[in-house]
Amino acid sequence: MKGLLANSGLAVIWGPPKCGKSFWVFDLGMHIALGRDYRGHRVQQATVVYVALEGKQGFSARKEAFRRHHGIESAPFYLLSTSLDLVAKSSELIASIKAQLGKNLPGVLFLDTLNRSLVGSESKDEDMARFLAAAERVAQELNCAVVIVHHCGIDASRPRGHTSLSGAVESQLKVERGNTGEVIVTLELAKDFAEGTEIVSRLQRVELGMDADGDPITSLVVLPADYLPNERAITRKLSDRQRLALAALDECAATSGTRAPANLELPGLTIVVQVSAWREEL
Amino acid sequence: MTAAQPIRAEIRGEHRSRAIRNGAAVSTETTGDDQPEIRVEAYDKLGQWRVKLNETEKLKKRDVFERAAADLFLEAEYERDLRAVQAITDAIHILGRDYTGLDDDSIQFVMVGVRSVAERPTSGRSVIDEGPPPALSPDDYGVEADSAHTSDAATAIKNLPVAYPLQAFANITWIPVSVTTL
Numbered sequence: 330m331k332g333l334l335a336n337s338g339l340a341v342i343w344g345p346p347k348c349g350k351s352f353w354v355f356d357l358g359m360h361i362a363l364g365r366d367y368r369g370h371r372v373q374q375a376t377v378v379y380v381a382l383e384g385k386q387g388f389s390a391r392k393e394a395f396r397r398h399h400g401i402e403s404a405p406f407y408l409l410s411t412s413l414d415l416v417a418k419s420s421e422l423i424a425s426i427k428a429q430l431g432k433n434l435p436g437v438l439f440l441d442t443l444n445r446s447l448v449g450s451e452s453k454d455e456d457m458a459r460f461l462a463a464a465e466r467v468a469q470e471l472n473c474a475v476v477i478v479h480h481c482g483i484d485a486s487r488p489r490g491h492t493s494l495s496g497a498v499e500s501q502l503k504v505e506r507g508n509t510g511e512v513i514v515t516l517e518l519a520k521d522f523a524e525g526t527e528i529v530s531r532l533q534r535v536e537l538g539m540d541a542d543g544d545p546i547t548s549l550v551v552l553p554a555d556y557l558p559n560e561r562a563i564t565r566k567l568s569d570r571q572r573l574a575l576a577a578l579d580e581c582a583a584t585s586g587t588r589a590p591a592n593l594e595l596p597g598l599t600i601v602v603q604v605s606a607w608r609e610e611l
Numbered sequence: 612m613t614a615a616q617p618i619r620a621e622i623r624g625e626h627r628s629r630a631i632r633n634g635a636a637v638s639t640e641t642t643g644d645d646q647p648e649i650r651v652e653a654y655d656k657l658g659q660w661r662v663k664l665n666e667t668e669k670l671k672k673r674d675v676f677e678r679a680a681a682d683l684f685l686e687a688e689y690e691r692d693l694r695a696v697q698a699i700t701d702a703i704h705i706l707g708r709d710y711t712g713l714d715d716d717s718i719q720f721v722m723v724g725v726r727s728v729a730e731r732p733t734s735g736r737s738v739i740d741e742g743p744p745p746a747l748s749p750d751d752y753g754v755e756a757d758s759a760h761t762s763d764a765a766t767a768i769k770n771l772p773v774a775y776p777l778q779a780f781a782n783i784t785w786i787p788v789s790v791t792t793l
Contacts, residue, residue, distance in 0.1 A: 362780070378777065393785035407777035418774070425775035537785065 330361065331371040332522050335499040336436060336474055339464055341443075342514075343479040343488040344504030349512035349532055349551070351384055351441060353504055354478055355391055356530070356551035358439055359399075362406040368528050368553055375436020375473070376405040378426060382445030383478075385410045387548065394535035394548035405433065415446040416456075419463040423470045434471050440464065441478040443490075451490025461497045474499075511554045529554045577610040578602065649695045653686035657702050664710040673721070676711040679703070680725040724776060 334340050344350045360367045364374025381388045388408065395401065407430070413422065426435065440446055449456030468475040477498075479488045488494055488501070495501055501518040507529070516526040531554040536545045567575065586600035593601070649657075660679040667675045680703045687699040700722070707718035 389783050389785040392780070392783045402781060404780045406780040408780075408783050409775050409777055411775050413775070421774040425773040426777065428773050429777050 330357075330367060330373070332526055333367075333370050333500065333502070333516060333528075334437070334474060334476065335521055336373060336375075337472070338468055338474060338499040339461070339497055340474060340476045340500045340502070341479050341488060341494060341498045342476060342502045342504060343481055345481050345506075348504050348506045349530075349549075350478060350504045351387075352391065352532060352549050352551050353512050353514060353530060354439055354441060354476070355379070355388075355395070358437070359395055359401070359404060359406060361437055362404040363401065373436065376407070376430065376433050378407045378409060378430075378435040378438045380409045380413060380438065380440050380446070382410070382413060382440075383442045390537060390546070390548040393537055394550050397537070398533075398535055398550045407435075413446050414448045415440070415463045415467075416448065416459045419466050423467055426471060435473045437474045437476060438467060438471065439476045439478065443477050443479040443494075454491050454493060457491040457493050461493065465497075512551065574611060578607055581607050581610040648692075649698055650686070650689060653683065653690070653695075653699055656682060656686055657699075657706075660706060661710055664706060669712070672711045673713065673717075676707050676713065677721050677725055679706055680721055684726045723773070 342350065342354055357367065358377045358379055361372055361375055362377040364372055366372050388410070392408075415422070426438075443460070444451065447456065447460045449459070451457060464475045464477065467473075477494075479490075479494070481487065481489055495518060498518070499520050500516060500522065503515045503517050505513050505515075507513050510532065512530045512532060514528040514530070516522065516524055518524060530551045532549040533552050534547050535550055536547050538546045540546050581602045582600045585606050586602050589595040589599040589601045595601075660675075660683065664672060664675055664679065683699055683703050683706075687696045690696045690699065703722060704718055707713045707721060708715070711718075713721070
């Protein structure tokens with residue numbers, strides 16, 4: 330996927346729980362399997378293997394929602410939901426995939442999640458080194474990209490666990506939830522692509538049926554959002570000083586504000602105040 | 612009943628060697644003089660599934676057998692002795708052959724597929740009380756849904772039990788939770 334994921338080596342997609350990570354990663358995988366461009370990024374079609382070790386129960390509903398919404402009945406997309414200790418079982422995993430897919434080896438293998446496929450500690454350099462070596466071996470043997478889905482820890486600014494993970498990957502994508510529920514994916518680190526690329530999506534509910542109580546059973550599909558990243562709402566709280574300054578501005582506008590002069594080309598009802606008047610009010 | 616129950620003689624013997632020959636079973640050094648013992652819970656479940664299969668109409672036997680195999684493989688996970696695991700594996704094979712009427716290939720298919728996807732139910736209820744699972748065919752454990760894949764791959768999955776079976780997109784079936792747990 331040009332500009333986002335390399336077609337070999339390792340990549341990590343990380344974010345806090347319940348941010349829409351797995352929905353987005355599944356959507357990404359389906360686009361790769363179908364060879365469909367993804368939000369302006371050119372996609373090289375490839376067989377996809379998705380190792381779903383977390384949220385297995387919801388996966389079939391997710392697939393059903395995608396199938397219904399996009400009208401897709403078949404795709405070279407394969408689900409593996411067996412428990413996996415990647416370090417100990419990478420050889421068996423490689424052999425199994427080769428035996429089943431023959432010449433159609435995957436172009437990308439998603440590992441959802443790191444935590445569920447690692448027996449050991451994410452924070453220990455030895456364990457993480459073994460895990461990364463196993464993942465790289467899978468990538469080399471299958472000649473594919475291995476995309477590791479991972480959580481963030483208490484420090485929400487980086488992937489959880491040992492920092493060797495970020496150092497070993499070709500690209501690192503962060504997934505977060507926007508203020509209005511959108512899923513925002515940012516390319517944080519990339520060896521071969523421009524960093525900072527953002528993909529904004531929204532989750533749309535799809536009804537799949539009714540349960541025994543007559544309530545709808547639903548899942549979500551990922552769709553492009555009509556959203557401008559640079560207009561993202563500011564979530565940071567104002568400091569006490571800033572709130573005082575804003576209150577002073579309000580007061581000043583109410584008492585000495587005037588209509589904006591035409592040469593400023595502001596909307597017609599905009600009220601302006603002199604900076605000196607604002608200072609006085611402060 | 613003691614904590615561990617000697618398993619019935621029929622579980623040992625020829626059936627074990629057949630399961631091993633087809634590659635699905637864990638190896639064991641059990642001999643006729645060294646009777647494997649399985650946990651009493653597994654032993655009881657085995658008996659319950661025999662009764663259940665006997666009572667099931669012919670067309671639904673395979674579905675029930677798949678559920679039985681999944682349930683018994685879970686029981687086998689609690690065994691610490693490889694011989695006990697082997698004994699349960701053999702018992703599943705016998706359930707498929709004598710109580711379900713499947714041929715050896717079909718039994719192996721079910722066992723390999725079910726073993727890999729078996730998960731302990733979280734509801735705490737016995738799966739014996741549940742209805743039959745969704746209809747599965749050998750293809751459900753394999754890769755043949757996509758015509759782009761070669762017949763070599765299909766043959767490979769039929770002949771070799773794989774540790775990590777892949778489920779093709781078309782075979783990822785969605786069944787509402789409420790229906791499966793009724």
